[in-house]
Amino acid sequence: MLSDKPVPGSGCRTVKTGRNTEEYHVIGGGVAGLCAAFVAKERGHEVTLYEAGEKLGGNMRLAAYPPGKGDITNMIRSYIHRCQKDGVEIKLNHEVTADFIKEENPDSVILATGSRTLVLPIEGIDHPSIIYGSDLLEGKRAAGKKVLVVGGGMVGCETAAFLGEQNHEVTVIEFRDTVGADVIHEHRVYLMKDFEEYGIGQITGAKVCRFFEDGVEYETADGEHHEARGYDSVVLSMGYRNYNPLEEQVKAIVPDTYVIGDAIRARRALDATKEAYDVASQI
Ligand SMILES: Cc1cc2nc3c(=O)[nH]c(=O)nc-3n(C[C@H](O)[C@H](O)[C@H](O)COP(=O)(O)OP(=O)(O)OC[C@H]3O[C@@H](n4cnc5c(N)ncnc54)[C@H](O)[C@@H]3O)c2cc1C
Structure with a gap:
Protein backbone atom coordinates (compact mmCIF):
# COMPACT_ATOMS: atom_id res chain seq x y z
CA MET A 1 0.00 0.00 0.00
CA LEU A 2 1.38 3.40 -0.93
CA SER A 3 1.36 6.03 1.78
CA ASP A 4 -0.09 9.36 0.72
CA LYS A 5 -0.22 11.03 4.13
CA PRO A 6 0.67 14.72 4.48
CA VAL A 7 4.30 15.23 5.44
CA PRO A 8 4.59 17.24 8.68
CA GLY A 9 6.29 20.59 8.13
CA SER A 10 5.83 20.38 4.39
CA GLY A 11 2.96 22.85 4.30
CA CYS A 12 0.52 19.89 4.43
CA ARG A 13 1.58 18.82 0.96
CA THR A 14 0.30 15.36 0.17
CA VAL A 15 3.09 13.25 -1.20
CA LYS A 16 3.47 9.63 -2.22
CA THR A 17 6.30 8.15 -0.23
CA GLY A 18 6.60 5.31 -2.67
CA ARG A 19 7.03 2.93 0.27
CA ASN A 20 4.85 0.25 1.69
CA THR A 21 3.31 0.72 5.11
CA GLU A 22 5.82 -0.74 7.50
CA GLU A 23 5.81 -1.81 11.10
CA TYR A 24 8.03 0.45 13.19
CA HIS A 25 9.19 -0.13 16.72
CA VAL A 26 10.35 3.00 18.54
CA ILE A 27 12.37 2.16 21.65
CA GLY A 28 12.29 4.87 24.33
CA GLY A 29 9.54 7.27 25.31
CA GLY A 30 11.61 10.42 25.81
CA VAL A 31 11.06 13.45 23.57
CA ALA A 32 13.10 11.90 20.72
CA GLY A 33 11.11 8.65 20.73
CA LEU A 34 7.76 10.43 21.04
CA CYS A 35 8.57 12.80 18.18
CA ALA A 36 9.84 10.00 15.93
CA ALA A 37 6.73 7.94 16.72
CA PHE A 38 4.13 10.52 15.70
CA VAL A 39 6.08 11.64 12.62
CA ALA A 40 6.46 8.02 11.43
CA LYS A 41 2.78 7.39 12.14
CA GLU A 42 1.78 10.49 10.16
CA ARG A 43 3.83 9.06 7.29
CA GLY A 44 1.48 6.09 7.22
CA HIS A 45 3.46 3.47 9.12
CA GLU A 46 2.23 1.22 11.91
CA VAL A 47 4.10 2.46 14.96
CA THR A 48 4.51 0.99 18.43
CA LEU A 49 6.47 2.93 21.04
CA TYR A 50 8.00 1.06 23.98
CA GLU A 51 9.02 2.78 27.21
CA ALA A 52 10.88 0.94 29.97
CA GLY A 53 9.49 3.13 32.74
CA GLU A 54 5.98 3.90 33.88
CA LYS A 55 6.00 7.46 32.52
CA LEU A 56 6.70 9.08 29.17
CA GLY A 57 8.96 12.10 28.71
CA GLY A 58 12.42 10.77 29.65
CA ASN A 59 14.90 13.23 31.10
CA MET A 60 12.87 16.26 30.00
CA ARG A 61 10.46 15.47 32.84
CA LEU A 62 13.31 16.27 35.25
CA ALA A 63 14.00 19.57 33.49
CA ALA A 64 10.71 20.87 34.86
CA TYR A 65 11.61 20.70 38.57
CA PRO A 66 14.15 23.53 38.99
CA PRO A 67 12.75 27.02 39.70
CA GLY A 68 10.96 28.70 36.79
CA LYS A 69 11.05 25.72 34.43
CA GLY A 70 7.70 24.02 35.02
CA ASP A 71 6.25 24.96 31.63
CA ILE A 72 8.89 22.90 29.83
CA THR A 73 6.71 19.83 30.45
CA ASN A 74 4.23 21.26 27.94
CA MET A 75 6.55 19.95 25.24
CA ILE A 76 6.13 16.41 26.54
CA ARG A 77 2.38 16.84 26.98
CA SER A 78 1.91 18.02 23.41
CA TYR A 79 4.05 15.16 22.01
CA ILE A 80 2.04 12.58 23.98
CA HIS A 81 -1.15 14.19 22.70
CA ARG A 82 0.06 13.96 19.09
CA CYS A 83 1.01 10.31 19.50
CA GLN A 84 -2.41 9.52 20.97
CA LYS A 85 -4.28 11.54 18.33
CA ASP A 86 -2.36 9.86 15.51
CA GLY A 87 -2.91 6.38 16.95
CA VAL A 88 0.63 5.42 17.97
CA GLU A 89 0.42 2.31 20.12
CA ILE A 90 2.21 3.07 23.39
CA LYS A 91 3.48 0.35 25.71
CA LEU A 92 4.76 1.45 29.12
CA ASN A 93 6.79 -0.61 31.59
CA HIS A 94 8.28 -2.52 28.70
CA GLU A 95 12.07 -2.65 28.54
CA VAL A 96 12.92 -3.84 25.06
CA THR A 97 15.67 -6.41 24.57
CA ALA A 98 17.33 -7.75 21.43
CA ASP A 99 15.49 -11.07 21.98
CA PHE A 100 12.17 -9.25 21.93
CA ILE A 101 13.09 -7.57 18.64
CA LYS A 102 14.01 -10.98 17.23
CA GLU A 103 10.60 -12.37 18.20
CA GLU A 104 8.65 -9.38 16.91
CA ASN A 105 10.75 -8.94 13.77
CA PRO A 106 9.52 -5.42 12.86
CA ASP A 107 10.44 -3.87 9.50
CA SER A 108 12.32 -1.02 11.16
CA VAL A 109 13.51 0.07 14.57
CA ILE A 110 14.23 3.54 15.94
CA LEU A 111 16.42 3.44 19.03
CA ALA A 112 15.86 6.45 21.31
CA THR A 113 17.19 5.02 24.57
CA GLY A 114 18.59 8.34 25.81
CA SER A 115 21.32 8.87 28.37
CA ARG A 116 22.32 7.98 31.89
CA THR A 117 24.20 9.79 34.67
CA LEU A 118 27.90 10.09 33.84
CA GLY A 239 26.87 15.23 33.16
CA TYR A 240 25.18 12.48 31.20
CA ARG A 241 26.51 9.79 28.89
CA ASN A 242 24.67 8.28 25.92
CA TYR A 243 22.89 5.00 26.63
CA ASN A 244 22.77 2.86 23.52
CA PRO A 245 23.14 -0.79 24.50
CA LEU A 246 20.97 -2.28 21.74
CA GLU A 247 22.30 -0.86 18.47
CA GLU A 248 24.78 -3.57 17.51
CA GLN A 249 22.50 -6.52 18.28
CA VAL A 250 19.36 -4.95 16.85
CA LYS A 251 21.09 -3.91 13.60
CA ALA A 252 22.12 -7.56 13.12
CA ILE A 253 18.43 -8.55 13.35
CA VAL A 254 16.77 -5.55 11.67
CA PRO A 255 19.15 -3.81 9.24
CA ASP A 256 16.75 -0.85 8.94
CA THR A 257 17.60 0.47 12.41
CA TYR A 258 18.24 4.11 13.36
CA VAL A 259 19.62 5.75 16.49
CA ILE A 260 18.44 9.21 17.53
CA GLY A 261 18.68 11.75 20.35
CA ASP A 262 20.76 11.43 23.50
CA ALA A 263 21.34 7.75 22.65
CA ILE A 264 23.91 9.10 20.16
CA ARG A 265 25.34 11.77 22.48
CA ALA A 266 23.78 13.49 25.49
CA ARG A 267 22.78 17.00 24.45
CA ARG A 268 19.62 19.11 24.54
CA ALA A 269 16.03 18.26 23.78
CA LEU A 270 15.91 20.25 20.56
CA ASP A 271 18.87 18.32 19.14
CA ALA A 272 17.07 15.10 20.00
CA THR A 273 13.77 16.11 18.43
CA LYS A 274 15.43 17.49 15.28
CA GLU A 275 17.12 14.13 14.73
CA ALA A 276 13.85 12.35 15.45
CA TYR A 277 12.04 14.47 12.89
CA ASP A 278 14.82 14.13 10.27
CA VAL A 279 14.92 10.34 10.57
CA ALA A 280 11.19 9.71 10.83
CA SER A 281 10.31 12.04 7.95
CA GLN A 282 12.67 10.19 5.60
CA ILE A 283 11.54 6.64 6.31
C1 LIG B 1 17.80 17.55 34.80
C2 LIG B 1 17.84 17.78 33.32
C3 LIG B 1 17.47 19.02 32.83
C4 LIG B 1 17.47 19.25 31.45
N1 LIG B 1 17.06 20.46 31.00
C5 LIG B 1 16.99 20.68 29.67
C6 LIG B 1 16.49 21.91 29.17
O1 LIG B 1 16.11 22.81 29.91
N2 LIG B 1 16.44 22.08 27.82
C7 LIG B 1 16.86 21.10 26.97
O2 LIG B 1 16.77 21.30 25.75
N3 LIG B 1 17.34 19.94 27.41
C8 LIG B 1 17.42 19.70 28.75
N4 LIG B 1 17.90 18.50 29.21
C9 LIG B 1 18.36 17.49 28.23
C10 LIG B 1 17.15 16.74 27.68
O3 LIG B 1 16.37 16.25 28.74
C11 LIG B 1 17.62 15.60 26.78
O4 LIG B 1 18.40 16.11 25.73
C12 LIG B 1 16.43 14.86 26.19
O5 LIG B 1 15.63 14.34 27.23
C13 LIG B 1 16.88 13.72 25.26
O6 LIG B 1 15.74 13.00 24.86
P1 LIG B 1 15.84 11.47 24.42
O7 LIG B 1 14.44 11.08 24.08
O8 LIG B 1 16.90 11.31 23.41
O9 LIG B 1 16.33 10.67 25.71
P2 LIG B 1 15.72 10.50 27.19
O10 LIG B 1 14.97 11.68 27.63
O11 LIG B 1 16.85 10.03 28.04
O12 LIG B 1 14.67 9.30 27.01
C14 LIG B 1 15.07 7.97 26.77
C15 LIG B 1 13.96 7.04 27.23
O13 LIG B 1 14.25 5.73 26.76
C16 LIG B 1 13.84 4.79 27.75
N5 LIG B 1 14.56 3.53 27.54
C17 LIG B 1 15.89 3.30 27.65
N6 LIG B 1 16.17 2.02 27.31
C18 LIG B 1 15.00 1.43 26.99
C19 LIG B 1 14.63 0.12 26.56
N7 LIG B 1 15.54 -0.86 26.39
N8 LIG B 1 13.33 -0.14 26.30
C20 LIG B 1 12.39 0.82 26.45
N9 LIG B 1 12.68 2.08 26.85
C21 LIG B 1 13.97 2.38 27.11
C22 LIG B 1 14.19 5.49 29.06
O14 LIG B 1 13.43 4.95 30.14
C23 LIG B 1 13.82 6.95 28.74
O15 LIG B 1 12.47 7.25 29.11
C24 LIG B 1 17.90 18.24 30.57
C25 LIG B 1 18.31 17.00 31.07
C26 LIG B 1 18.27 16.77 32.43
C27 LIG B 1 18.70 15.43 32.95
Whole structure:
Protein backbone atom coordinates (compact mmCIF):
# COMPACT_ATOMS: atom_id res chain seq x y z
CA MET A 1 0.00 0.00 0.00
CA LEU A 2 1.38 3.40 -0.93
CA SER A 3 1.36 6.03 1.78
CA ASP A 4 -0.09 9.36 0.72
CA LYS A 5 -0.22 11.03 4.13
CA PRO A 6 0.67 14.72 4.48
CA VAL A 7 4.30 15.23 5.44
CA PRO A 8 4.59 17.24 8.68
CA GLY A 9 6.29 20.59 8.13
CA SER A 10 5.83 20.38 4.39
CA GLY A 11 2.96 22.85 4.30
CA CYS A 12 0.52 19.89 4.43
CA ARG A 13 1.58 18.82 0.96
CA THR A 14 0.30 15.36 0.17
CA VAL A 15 3.09 13.25 -1.20
CA LYS A 16 3.47 9.63 -2.22
CA THR A 17 6.30 8.15 -0.23
CA GLY A 18 6.60 5.31 -2.67
CA ARG A 19 7.03 2.93 0.27
CA ASN A 20 4.85 0.25 1.69
CA THR A 21 3.31 0.72 5.11
CA GLU A 22 5.82 -0.74 7.50
CA GLU A 23 5.81 -1.81 11.10
CA TYR A 24 8.03 0.45 13.19
CA HIS A 25 9.19 -0.13 16.72
CA VAL A 26 10.35 3.00 18.54
CA ILE A 27 12.37 2.16 21.65
CA GLY A 28 12.29 4.87 24.33
CA GLY A 29 9.54 7.27 25.31
CA GLY A 30 11.61 10.42 25.81
CA VAL A 31 11.06 13.45 23.57
CA ALA A 32 13.10 11.90 20.72
CA GLY A 33 11.11 8.65 20.73
CA LEU A 34 7.76 10.43 21.04
CA CYS A 35 8.57 12.80 18.18
CA ALA A 36 9.84 10.00 15.93
CA ALA A 37 6.73 7.94 16.72
CA PHE A 38 4.13 10.52 15.70
CA VAL A 39 6.08 11.64 12.62
CA ALA A 40 6.46 8.02 11.43
CA LYS A 41 2.78 7.39 12.14
CA GLU A 42 1.78 10.49 10.16
CA ARG A 43 3.83 9.06 7.29
CA GLY A 44 1.48 6.09 7.22
CA HIS A 45 3.46 3.47 9.12
CA GLU A 46 2.23 1.22 11.91
CA VAL A 47 4.10 2.46 14.96
CA THR A 48 4.51 0.99 18.43
CA LEU A 49 6.47 2.93 21.04
CA TYR A 50 8.00 1.06 23.98
CA GLU A 51 9.02 2.78 27.21
CA ALA A 52 10.88 0.94 29.97
CA GLY A 53 9.49 3.13 32.74
CA GLU A 54 5.98 3.90 33.88
CA LYS A 55 6.00 7.46 32.52
CA LEU A 56 6.70 9.08 29.17
CA GLY A 57 8.96 12.10 28.71
CA GLY A 58 12.42 10.77 29.65
CA ASN A 59 14.90 13.23 31.10
CA MET A 60 12.87 16.26 30.00
CA ARG A 61 10.46 15.47 32.84
CA LEU A 62 13.31 16.27 35.25
CA ALA A 63 14.00 19.57 33.49
CA ALA A 64 10.71 20.87 34.86
CA TYR A 65 11.61 20.70 38.57
CA PRO A 66 14.15 23.53 38.99
CA PRO A 67 12.75 27.02 39.70
CA GLY A 68 10.96 28.70 36.79
CA LYS A 69 11.05 25.72 34.43
CA GLY A 70 7.70 24.02 35.02
CA ASP A 71 6.25 24.96 31.63
CA ILE A 72 8.89 22.90 29.83
CA THR A 73 6.71 19.83 30.45
CA ASN A 74 4.23 21.26 27.94
CA MET A 75 6.55 19.95 25.24
CA ILE A 76 6.13 16.41 26.54
CA ARG A 77 2.38 16.84 26.98
CA SER A 78 1.91 18.02 23.41
CA TYR A 79 4.05 15.16 22.01
CA ILE A 80 2.04 12.58 23.98
CA HIS A 81 -1.15 14.19 22.70
CA ARG A 82 0.06 13.96 19.09
CA CYS A 83 1.01 10.31 19.50
CA GLN A 84 -2.41 9.52 20.97
CA LYS A 85 -4.28 11.54 18.33
CA ASP A 86 -2.36 9.86 15.51
CA GLY A 87 -2.91 6.38 16.95
CA VAL A 88 0.63 5.42 17.97
CA GLU A 89 0.42 2.31 20.12
CA ILE A 90 2.21 3.07 23.39
CA LYS A 91 3.48 0.35 25.71
CA LEU A 92 4.76 1.45 29.12
CA ASN A 93 6.79 -0.61 31.59
CA HIS A 94 8.28 -2.52 28.70
CA GLU A 95 12.07 -2.65 28.54
CA VAL A 96 12.92 -3.84 25.06
CA THR A 97 15.67 -6.41 24.57
CA ALA A 98 17.33 -7.75 21.43
CA ASP A 99 15.49 -11.07 21.98
CA PHE A 100 12.17 -9.25 21.93
CA ILE A 101 13.09 -7.57 18.64
CA LYS A 102 14.01 -10.98 17.23
CA GLU A 103 10.60 -12.37 18.20
CA GLU A 104 8.65 -9.38 16.91
CA ASN A 105 10.75 -8.94 13.77
CA PRO A 106 9.52 -5.42 12.86
CA ASP A 107 10.44 -3.87 9.50
CA SER A 108 12.32 -1.02 11.16
CA VAL A 109 13.51 0.07 14.57
CA ILE A 110 14.23 3.54 15.94
CA LEU A 111 16.42 3.44 19.03
CA ALA A 112 15.86 6.45 21.31
CA THR A 113 17.19 5.02 24.57
CA GLY A 114 18.59 8.34 25.81
CA SER A 115 21.32 8.87 28.37
CA ARG A 116 22.32 7.98 31.89
CA THR A 117 24.20 9.79 34.67
CA LEU A 118 27.90 10.09 33.84
CA VAL A 119 29.91 8.24 36.48
CA LEU A 120 33.61 9.00 35.97
CA PRO A 121 36.23 6.61 37.35
CA ILE A 122 36.97 8.61 40.49
CA GLU A 123 37.69 6.99 43.86
CA GLY A 124 34.60 6.80 46.09
CA ILE A 125 32.13 7.89 43.39
CA ASP A 126 30.28 4.58 43.64
CA HIS A 127 29.60 4.92 47.37
CA PRO A 128 25.87 4.32 48.01
CA SER A 129 25.58 7.60 49.92
CA ILE A 130 26.30 9.61 46.75
CA ILE A 131 23.00 10.86 45.33
CA TYR A 132 22.51 11.11 41.56
CA GLY A 133 21.08 14.52 40.65
CA SER A 134 18.34 12.91 38.54
CA ASP A 135 17.20 10.76 41.51
CA LEU A 136 17.05 13.87 43.65
CA LEU A 137 15.00 15.87 41.12
CA GLU A 138 12.65 12.97 40.63
CA GLY A 139 12.11 12.60 44.39
CA LYS A 140 13.60 9.11 44.52
CA ARG A 141 16.20 10.27 47.05
CA ALA A 142 16.30 13.12 49.52
CA ALA A 143 19.26 15.27 50.54
CA GLY A 144 20.21 16.46 54.02
CA LYS A 145 20.37 20.12 55.06
CA LYS A 146 23.93 20.89 53.90
CA VAL A 147 24.56 19.74 50.34
CA LEU A 148 27.56 19.67 48.01
CA VAL A 149 26.58 19.49 44.33
CA VAL A 150 29.48 18.09 42.29
CA GLY A 151 29.34 19.54 38.78
CA GLY A 152 28.33 23.10 37.95
CA GLY A 153 27.06 22.75 34.38
CA MET A 154 23.45 23.59 33.54
CA VAL A 155 21.93 20.60 35.30
CA GLY A 156 24.16 20.92 38.39
CA CYS A 157 23.34 24.64 38.73
CA GLU A 158 19.63 24.01 38.29
CA THR A 159 19.78 21.21 40.85
CA ALA A 160 21.51 23.60 43.27
CA ALA A 161 18.79 26.22 42.70
CA PHE A 162 16.13 23.53 43.21
CA LEU A 163 17.71 22.66 46.59
CA GLY A 164 18.25 26.32 47.50
CA GLU A 165 14.57 27.03 46.92
CA GLN A 166 13.82 24.32 49.49
CA ASN A 167 16.06 25.96 52.11
CA HIS A 168 19.03 23.61 51.84
CA GLU A 169 22.49 25.10 52.36
CA VAL A 170 24.11 24.42 49.00
CA THR A 171 27.62 24.64 47.54
CA VAL A 172 28.49 23.80 43.92
CA ILE A 173 31.96 22.56 42.98
CA GLU A 174 33.01 22.89 39.33
CA PHE A 175 36.08 22.06 37.24
CA ARG A 176 35.76 25.13 35.02
CA ASP A 177 36.49 28.67 36.19
CA THR A 178 32.83 29.54 36.27
CA VAL A 179 29.56 27.79 37.03
CA GLY A 180 26.82 27.54 34.43
CA ALA A 181 29.22 28.05 31.51
CA ASP A 182 26.97 25.99 29.22
CA VAL A 183 23.76 27.81 30.16
CA ILE A 184 22.21 30.14 27.57
CA HIS A 185 22.74 33.78 28.52
CA GLU A 186 19.23 34.85 29.51
CA HIS A 187 18.64 31.71 31.56
CA ARG A 188 22.03 32.08 33.28
CA VAL A 189 21.13 35.61 34.40
CA TYR A 190 18.13 34.27 36.34
CA LEU A 191 19.99 31.22 37.56
CA MET A 192 22.70 33.44 39.03
CA LYS A 193 19.99 35.54 40.72
CA ASP A 194 18.77 32.29 42.32
CA PHE A 195 22.34 31.58 43.45
CA GLU A 196 22.45 35.01 45.10
CA GLU A 197 18.99 34.73 46.67
CA TYR A 198 19.63 31.29 48.14
CA GLY A 199 23.25 31.99 49.12
CA ILE A 200 24.59 29.12 47.01
CA GLY A 201 28.36 28.78 47.43
CA GLN A 202 30.75 28.13 44.55
CA ILE A 203 34.12 26.40 44.40
CA THR A 204 35.49 26.74 40.86
CA GLY A 205 38.65 25.65 39.05
CA ALA A 206 38.46 22.49 41.14
CA LYS A 207 39.14 19.03 39.77
CA VAL A 208 37.44 16.51 42.04
CA CYS A 209 39.75 13.52 42.57
CA ARG A 210 38.07 11.65 45.44
CA PHE A 211 34.59 11.33 46.90
CA PHE A 212 33.80 10.92 50.60
CA GLU A 213 30.41 10.37 52.22
CA ASP A 214 30.54 13.98 53.44
CA GLY A 215 32.38 15.76 50.63
CA VAL A 216 35.26 15.58 48.17
CA GLU A 217 38.98 16.05 47.71
CA TYR A 218 39.91 18.31 44.80
CA GLU A 219 42.96 19.62 42.98
CA THR A 220 43.43 23.22 41.87
CA ALA A 221 45.42 24.45 38.84
CA ASP A 222 48.55 24.96 40.98
CA GLY A 223 48.53 21.21 41.78
CA GLU A 224 47.52 21.75 45.42
CA HIS A 225 45.05 19.32 46.97
CA HIS A 226 42.15 20.53 49.14
CA GLU A 227 39.13 19.04 50.83
CA ALA A 228 35.53 20.24 50.91
CA ARG A 229 33.88 18.19 53.65
CA GLY A 230 31.28 18.34 56.41
CA TYR A 231 28.25 18.06 54.10
CA ASP A 232 25.18 15.97 54.92
CA SER A 233 24.78 14.91 51.28
CA VAL A 234 26.87 14.82 48.13
CA VAL A 235 24.95 15.10 44.85
CA LEU A 236 26.54 13.87 41.61
CA SER A 237 25.88 16.05 38.58
CA MET A 238 28.92 15.72 36.32
CA GLY A 239 26.87 15.23 33.16
CA TYR A 240 25.18 12.48 31.20
CA ARG A 241 26.51 9.79 28.89
CA ASN A 242 24.67 8.28 25.92
CA TYR A 243 22.89 5.00 26.63
CA ASN A 244 22.77 2.86 23.52
CA PRO A 245 23.14 -0.79 24.50
CA LEU A 246 20.97 -2.28 21.74
CA GLU A 247 22.30 -0.86 18.47
CA GLU A 248 24.78 -3.57 17.51
CA GLN A 249 22.50 -6.52 18.28
CA VAL A 250 19.36 -4.95 16.85
CA LYS A 251 21.09 -3.91 13.60
CA ALA A 252 22.12 -7.56 13.12
CA ILE A 253 18.43 -8.55 13.35
CA VAL A 254 16.77 -5.55 11.67
CA PRO A 255 19.15 -3.81 9.24
CA ASP A 256 16.75 -0.85 8.94
CA THR A 257 17.60 0.47 12.41
CA TYR A 258 18.24 4.11 13.36
CA VAL A 259 19.62 5.75 16.49
CA ILE A 260 18.44 9.21 17.53
CA GLY A 261 18.68 11.75 20.35
CA ASP A 262 20.76 11.43 23.50
CA ALA A 263 21.34 7.75 22.65
CA ILE A 264 23.91 9.10 20.16
CA ARG A 265 25.34 11.77 22.48
CA ALA A 266 23.78 13.49 25.49
CA ARG A 267 22.78 17.00 24.45
CA ARG A 268 19.62 19.11 24.54
CA ALA A 269 16.03 18.26 23.78
CA LEU A 270 15.91 20.25 20.56
CA ASP A 271 18.87 18.32 19.14
CA ALA A 272 17.07 15.10 20.00
CA THR A 273 13.77 16.11 18.43
CA LYS A 274 15.43 17.49 15.28
CA GLU A 275 17.12 14.13 14.73
CA ALA A 276 13.85 12.35 15.45
CA TYR A 277 12.04 14.47 12.89
CA ASP A 278 14.82 14.13 10.27
CA VAL A 279 14.92 10.34 10.57
CA ALA A 280 11.19 9.71 10.83
CA SER A 281 10.31 12.04 7.95
CA GLN A 282 12.67 10.19 5.60
CA ILE A 283 11.54 6.64 6.31
C1 LIG B 1 17.80 17.55 34.80
C2 LIG B 1 17.84 17.78 33.32
C3 LIG B 1 17.47 19.02 32.83
C4 LIG B 1 17.47 19.25 31.45
N1 LIG B 1 17.06 20.46 31.00
C5 LIG B 1 16.99 20.68 29.67
C6 LIG B 1 16.49 21.91 29.17
O1 LIG B 1 16.11 22.81 29.91
N2 LIG B 1 16.44 22.08 27.82
C7 LIG B 1 16.86 21.10 26.97
O2 LIG B 1 16.77 21.30 25.75
N3 LIG B 1 17.34 19.94 27.41
C8 LIG B 1 17.42 19.70 28.75
N4 LIG B 1 17.90 18.50 29.21
C9 LIG B 1 18.36 17.49 28.23
C10 LIG B 1 17.15 16.74 27.68
O3 LIG B 1 16.37 16.25 28.74
C11 LIG B 1 17.62 15.60 26.78
O4 LIG B 1 18.40 16.11 25.73
C12 LIG B 1 16.43 14.86 26.19
O5 LIG B 1 15.63 14.34 27.23
C13 LIG B 1 16.88 13.72 25.26
O6 LIG B 1 15.74 13.00 24.86
P1 LIG B 1 15.84 11.47 24.42
O7 LIG B 1 14.44 11.08 24.08
O8 LIG B 1 16.90 11.31 23.41
O9 LIG B 1 16.33 10.67 25.71
P2 LIG B 1 15.72 10.50 27.19
O10 LIG B 1 14.97 11.68 27.63
O11 LIG B 1 16.85 10.03 28.04
O12 LIG B 1 14.67 9.30 27.01
C14 LIG B 1 15.07 7.97 26.77
C15 LIG B 1 13.96 7.04 27.23
O13 LIG B 1 14.25 5.73 26.76
C16 LIG B 1 13.84 4.79 27.75
N5 LIG B 1 14.56 3.53 27.54
C17 LIG B 1 15.89 3.30 27.65
N6 LIG B 1 16.17 2.02 27.31
C18 LIG B 1 15.00 1.43 26.99
C19 LIG B 1 14.63 0.12 26.56
N7 LIG B 1 15.54 -0.86 26.39
N8 LIG B 1 13.33 -0.14 26.30
C20 LIG B 1 12.39 0.82 26.45
N9 LIG B 1 12.68 2.08 26.85
C21 LIG B 1 13.97 2.38 27.11
C22 LIG B 1 14.19 5.49 29.06
O14 LIG B 1 13.43 4.95 30.14
C23 LIG B 1 13.82 6.95 28.74
O15 LIG B 1 12.47 7.25 29.11
C24 LIG B 1 17.90 18.24 30.57
C25 LIG B 1 18.31 17.00 31.07
C26 LIG B 1 18.27 16.77 32.43
C27 LIG B 1 18.70 15.43 32.95
